[in-house]
Amino acid sequence: MEIIYLLFIVLLAAFLGFELIRKVPATLHTPLMSGSNAISGITLVGALVASGSDSSLLTTILGTTAVALASINVIGGYLVTDRMLGMFKKKENS
Amino acid sequence: MNLEILINFAYVVSAGLFIFGLKLLSHPSTARRGNLVSAVGMFVAVVVTLLDQQIISYHFILIGVLVGGLYGAWKAKSVQMTQMPEMVSLFNGFGGAASLLLGWATISSMSQQMLVNASNFVFITVLLTLLIGGVTFSGSVIAWGKLSGKLSSKALIFTGLRELSILHLVAMALVGYLFVTDPANNLWLYAIIAIGLSFGLWATISIGGADMPVVIALLNSYSGIAATAAGLAVGNTILIVTGLLVGASGLILTNIMCKAMNRSLMNVLLSGFSTPIEQGEVITGEIKVLSPQDAFYVLEAAQAVLVVPGYGMAVAQAQHAVRELHTLLEGNGCTVDYAIHAVAGRMPGHMNVLLAEADVPYDQLYEMDDVNPRMENYDVVIVIGANDVVNPAAKEMKGSPIYGMPVIEAYRAKTVFVLKRSANAGFAGVDNPLFFKDNTRMILGDAKDTINSLIREFGD
Numbered sequence: 001m002e003i004i005y006l007l008f009i010v011l012l013a014a015f016l017g018f019e020l021i022r023k024v025p026a027t028l029h030t031p032l033m034s035g036s037n038a039i040s041g042i043t044l045v046g047a048l049v050a051s052g053s054d055s056s057l058l059t060t061i062l063g064t065t066a067v068a069l070a071s072i073n074v075i076g077g078y079l080v081t082d083r084m085l086g087m088f089k090k091k092e093n094s
Numbered sequence: 095m096n097l098e099i100l101i102n103f104a105y106v107v108s109a110g111l112f113i114f115g116l117k118l119l120s121h122p123s124t125a126r127r128g129n130l131v132s133a134v135g136m137f138v139a140v141v142v143t144l145l146d147q148q149i150i151s152y153h154f155i156l157i158g159v160l161v162g163g164l165y166g167a168w169k170a171k172s173v174q175m176t177q178m179p180e181m182v183s184l185f186n187g188f189g190g191a192a193s194l195l196l197g198w199a200t201i202s203s204m205s206q207q208m209l210v211n212a213s214n215f216v217f218i219t220v221l222l223t224l225l226i227g228g229v230t231f232s233g234s235v236i237a238w239g240k241l242s243g244k245l246s247s248k249a250l251i252f253t254g255l256r257e258l259s260i261l262h263l264v265a266m267a268l269v270g271y272l273f274v275t276d277p278a279n280n281l282w283l284y285a286i287i288a289i290g291l292s293f294g295l296w297a298t299i300s301i302g303g304a305d306m307p308v309v310i311a312l313l314n315s316y317s318g319i320a321a322t323a324a325g326l327a328v329g330n331t332i333l334i335v336t337g338l339l340v341g342a343s344g345l346i347l348t349n350i351m352c353k354a355m356n357r358s359l360m361n362v363l364l365s366g367f368s369t370p371i372e373q374g375e376v377i378t379g380e381i382k383v384l385s386p387q388d389a390f391y392v393l394e395a396a397q398a399v400l401v402v403p404g405y406g407m408a409v410a411q412a413q414h415a416v417r418e419l420h421t422l423l424e425g426n427g428c429t430v431d432y433a434i435h436a437v438a439g440r441m442p443g444h445m446n447v448l449l450a451e452a453d454v455p456y457d458q459l460y461e462m463d464d465v466n467p468r469m470e471n472y473d474v475v476i477v478i479g480a481n482d483v484v485n486p487a488a489k490e491m492k493g494s495p496i497y498g499m500p501v502i503e504a505y506r507a508k509t510v511f512v513l514k515r516s517a518n519a520g521f522a523g524v525d526n527p528l529f530f531k532d533n534t535r536m537i538l539g540d541a542k543d544t545i546n547s548l549i550r551e552f553g554d
Binding site: 003006009010013014016017018020021022023024025026027028029030031032033034035036037038039040041042043044045046047048049050051052053054055056058059060062063064065066067068069070071072073074075076077078079080081082083084085086087088089090091 | 112113115116117119120121122123125126129130132133136139140143144146148149150151152154155157158159161162163165166167169170171173175178181182185186188189191192193195196198199200202203215310311314317318320321322324325326328329330331332333334335336337338339340341342343344345346347350434436441442443444446447450451453455456457458459461
């Protein structure tokens with residue numbers, strides 16, 4: 001794929017990331033990090049192809065291990081973030 | 095061809111969902127929905143990838159997803175909120191390792207012919223993936239060991255540490271060059287992986303427990319950047335975009351943590367707390383100890399109370415007891431606020447999650463800058479297991495190692511209760527002049543026991 005095109009994506013995504021994350025309040029920084037864990041499990045997408053393609057045994061082993069590790073991040077990350085965010089409550093006006 | 099367009103279109107959709115999910119994370123009331131939106135984005139990306147024609151067998155994928163998914167789900171359900179720093183650290187490591195393995199698989203799936211013909215860009219990005227992934231993995235494992243108490247949380251400092259780091263960097267450049275110019279030789283591949291792992295190990299082992307918030311945030315960022323590098327290597331745009339979102343998130347948090355300690359990132363990474371501690375002035379005065387019974391009389395009369403929690407609250411698992419005291423105080427017509435320093439605890443936002451777990455509403459949690467201007471209005475400040483973040487030496491003593499660090503100015507309140515195990519110095523080895531102030535009373539003992547005896551006094 002065209003290198004320049006990829007670098008364009010890098011530039012724009014980095015800028016967007018900074019703008020988005022800056023708005024996350026301090027009180028949510030731990031869920032932000034565990035949520036980031038889940039999102040960084042996106043490596044799963046690349047690992048799926050390595051694990052399931054017709055390639056050498058070594059590639060299959062490496063790919064499958066990567067699938068397992070990334071799945072931990074995706075499933076574990078989203079679930080624990082949900083669990084945490086469910087605890088954040090506003091003061092009830094009773 | 096049509097399938098490829100479909101896959102890439104779905105990637106655009108899921109990138110949009112990730113971005114929208116992060117946007118919803120900007121407020122606690124919408125954050126949970128944001129997490130769900132982000133998870134849907136992930137689901138779309140994964141499902142559509144399975145349509146890829148390169149994938150001919152699903153057995154191994156299924157095994158990998160099942161094993162990883164079950165472990166992840168179990169971990170997410172069983173982890174205690176006080177253990178979140180360990181868990182995030184471990185997951186950073188898994189993310190780094192997954193990228194490392196993906197980079198390696200990219201090379202191992204290439205035939206000799208392809209290794210010769212592929213462009214340098216591919217090998218440079220694989221090189222970055224291997225290095226960053228390796229550093230993230232070994233660094234996170236060490237951080238996890240330190241946070242979970244499996245390793246000593248003290249900074250391991252020895253002479254030659256700096257030289258060792260420089261040696262690693264030189265080796266990275268050298269072996270990296272050899273790898274890119276001669277990718278068919280597996281020796282360079284293994285050497286690069288080994289150097290990355292070794293560098294992460296030494297870089298993290300020399301950092302002390304109190305600096306862990308910075309390290310976790312930085313490793314969080316690396317795990318995203320490793321995914322981006324892997325995305326560049328395999329030419330997958332969704333990996334690039336998403337990895338960068340995580341990378342940016344980690345970098346911003348790292349920056350916030352460093353600012354909150356008034357130290358540069360380089361200073362945190364290179365020196366630990368190895369700088370000799372020069373005591374500028376000798377602290378004079380005596381510590382005044384108060385019994386929980388007497389503390390109760392003061393609290394009973396108080397109109398406004400501020401709680402300043404620190405890592406000690408997490409260690410003592412005192413958050414539920416704090417909440418109980420909070421309810422009693424409010425029932426007594428007293429307002430209760432919380433002041434949370436950015437580096438309180440062992441990871442960004444650690445205290446907020448613990449207090450949320452104990453049902454403390456998030457709109458009663460304030461940042462340092464919100465409470466400092468109105469500190470005089472508080473009748474009692476209760477410091478629970480915090481030390482350096484309320485240390486006035488940061489303002490008053492030029493020779494102090496933490497001089498210049500922004501702190502919660504608890505000493506300006508009418509009365510300060512410090513709940514502490516003993517009157518020793520804090521983690522940084524810095525004496526705390528707060529303990530000697532006229533308006534400070536120390537309540538010695540386990541924080542949870544102390545609060546429980548206060549609660550009992552209210553009951554009588």
